[in-house]
Amino acid sequence: MNTTMTTLVRREFWEHRSLWIVPLAVAVLIVVAAMFPHSGMQVSAADYHTPEKYKEYFAIFHGMLTIPQFVLIAVLLPYYLLDCLYAERKDRSILFWKSLPVSDAQTVLSKVLVAFVIVPLGVFVLAILTDITASTILAVRLRGVPMIGMFLRWDTQMWLQAQEFVFAALVALLAWYAPIGAYLLVISAWAKRSAFLWATVPPPVAMLIEWIAFDTHHIARFLGYRLSSSRALSFPYHHVGPEPTVGGTPGMFDSVRPLGAFANVDLWLGLLVAAALVYLAIRIRRHQSES
Secondary structure, eight states: OHHHHHHHHHHHHHHOTHHHHHHHHHHHHHHHHHTSOOOOOOOOGGGTSSHHHHHHHHHHHHHHHHHHHHHHHHHHHHHHHHHHHHHHHHSSHHHHHHTSSOOHHHHHHHHHHIIIIIHHHHHHHHHHHHHHHHHHHHHHHTTTOTTHHHHTSOOHHHHHHHHHHHHHHHHHHHHHTHHHHHHHHHHHHHOSSOHHHHHHSHHHHHHHHHHHHHSOOHHHHHHHHHTOHHHHHSOOOOOOSSOOEETTEEOTTSSOOGGGGGGOHHHHHHHHHHHHHHHHHHHHHHTOOOO
């Protein structure tokens, strides 16, 4: 079982090389850009000569170094989920894989594992390594420049807190968007052609029909709610007692609480829907041969 799943996971990276090549290329570009920094930025000493401001700017700076790679997987993963089962029918490789002693459940679950665990975790680790490498290069290149006092004076506790926050946000977003990813997987398993159109056209058509027939916007509001990252990262925002602070001022992590999303029943309902959709994708693939 473990050997089979490992082989299936390797297959995904063989057939979809962009899953590892593109994040690695972006990491290289960030490191190369750090070798040629723009050091003409003017910084007011008042901006960072307080512990609170310094910690906040420090966390923002290191968070920004990870943003390109996470934005990238937000584009890569939907494309992968929409293509992974559709492509094997299009190139008829499904005939080969169905001739092997590999179940449809194992095949589909390997794709879920890649999209929701392996790639996000791999990009997170890569982002950490990129952050450390780029920060070290910038610290050397910009030594003596005033802005280094704001961004690059190392604070291990704050750096670990920032990485903990990024990881928690990543987990919350993956859980929140799981039903969207599972929906794309079902379309990938079902569509005979034009999988992208089948995935994107029905929602606006349904919204239009609802508006014409009932003059309501329930579908649009639901999709807006489910596609909102802020809903995933800041629910619930309840606090009893004094406002949380860092050094007497509101902390940058206080208004966004990723793990608070798991107190939202809608997230758990979404995970149940995602599980049902993954099961549906398995059933559809079981009856598919080629496009």
